[in-house]
Amino acid sequence: MNYKRILLKLSGESLMGDKQYGIDNERVRQYAEDIRDVVAKGIEIAIVIGGGNIFRGLSAEKSGMDRAQADYMGMLATVINSMALQDALEKVGVKTRLMTAIKMEQICEPFIRRRAMRHLEKGRVVIFGAGTGNPYFTTDSAAALRAIEIKADAVMKGTRVDGIYTADPEKDASAVRFDEITFREVFAKNLNVMDMTAFTLCEENKLPIIVFDMNKQGNFMKLASGEKIGTLVRG
Ligand SMILES: Nc1ncnc2c1ncn2[C@@H]1O[C@H](COP(=O)(O)OP(=O)(O)OP(=O)(O)O)[C@@H](O)[C@H]1O
Numbered sequence: 183m184n185y186k187r188i189l190l191k192l193s194g195e196s197l198m199g200d201k202q203y204g205i206d207n208e209r210v211r212q213y214a215e216d217i218r219d220v221v222a223k224g225i226e227i228a229i230v231i232g233g234g235n236i237f238r239g240l241s242a243e244k245s246g247m248d249r250a251q252a253d254y255m256g257m258l259a260t261v262i263n264s265m266a267l268q269d270a271l272e273k274v275g276v277k278t279r280l281m282t283a284i285k286m287e288q289i290c291e292p293f294i295r296r297r298a299m300r301h302l303e304k305g306r307v308v309i310f311g312a313g314t315g316n317p318y319f320t321t322d323s324a325a326a327l328r329a330i331e332i333k334a335d336a337v338m339k340g341t342r343v344d345g346i347y348t349a350d351p352e353k354d355a356s357a358v359r360f361d362e363i364t365f366r367e368v369f370a371k372n373l374n375v376m377d378m379t380a381f382t383l384c385e386e387n388k389l390p391i392i393v394f395d396m397n398k399q400g401n402f403m404k405l406a407s408g409e410k411i412g413t414l415v416r417g
């Protein structure tokens with residue numbers, strides 16, 4: 183596959199590195215370098231980053247907080263991560279724009295689809311912050327939605343596991359990895375590596391997803407160059 187435009191979904195939790203909370207500078211730097219190398223090949227990259235290293239609405243609801251209020255806090259957490267990544271990208275010479283689904287005009291642009299596409303055409307990396315801007319969603323869904331809107335060739339979910347397994351590999355050591363799997367199989371087997379809304383959006387819009395280990399330096403380049411790593415989810 184010759185990718186022209188990629189939507190890269192990065193896990194917020196992975197940004198912690200070995201820390202218990204927050205952002206590990208070394209990890210962000212590694213991500214920035216990997217992204218820089220792919221941009222240098224002339225591939226357009228848009229990014230959605232999660233917020234799980236800082237705040238998750240669902241967890242806060244379990245501790246008694248109003249869900250919508252907590253979800254807005256989660257969306258703000260994704261903006262903090264987006265700004266950290268933007269800073270790291272600019273430090274390694276990548277031109278970026280941060281666009282958010284919730285207006286924060288002192289720090290970034292509001293999300294305007296056509297404007298985002300223009301930035302990408304000019305070779306800028308566009309980071310989409312604040313998820314979809316709506317509570318009760320996740321950044322996986324935001325990644326699927328934005329990828330469809332900007333007509334990306336694929337969603338690449340860079341995470342800390344190297345693909346989709348028969349069960350959560352962090353809980354079940356006997357789980358086996360798929361090289362390829364269909365959306366139907368993901369639903370039937372209830373594989374929770376990404377939320378089901380995101381899978382559904384991608385299936386309906388014929389957008390492939392690839393789940394891969396972003397924490398291994400060079401993996402993103404391999405994938406963007408067409409090498410088969412991780413797990414491909416297709417229709
Ligand atoms: N069948 C499965 N195959 C692979 N990973 C799975 C599976 N089921 C659950 N997982 C889990 O999915 C997670 C990968 O997603 P990711 O790192 O994006 O987590 P996340 O909590 O969604 O991150 P964030 O919300 O911070 O962006 C891993 O922690 C992995 O253990």
Ligand SMILES: O=c1ccn([C@@H]2O[C@H](COP(=O)(O)O)[C@@H](O)[C@H]2O)c(=O)[nH]1
Nearest residue numbers: 232233239253256257313314319320321
């Ligand atoms: O569209 C969205 C995206 C995110 N949220 C909230 O943000 C946190 C962090 O996102 P993750 O995808 O879990 O990393 C999420 O738990 C939600 O609380 C949202 O409400 N809407």
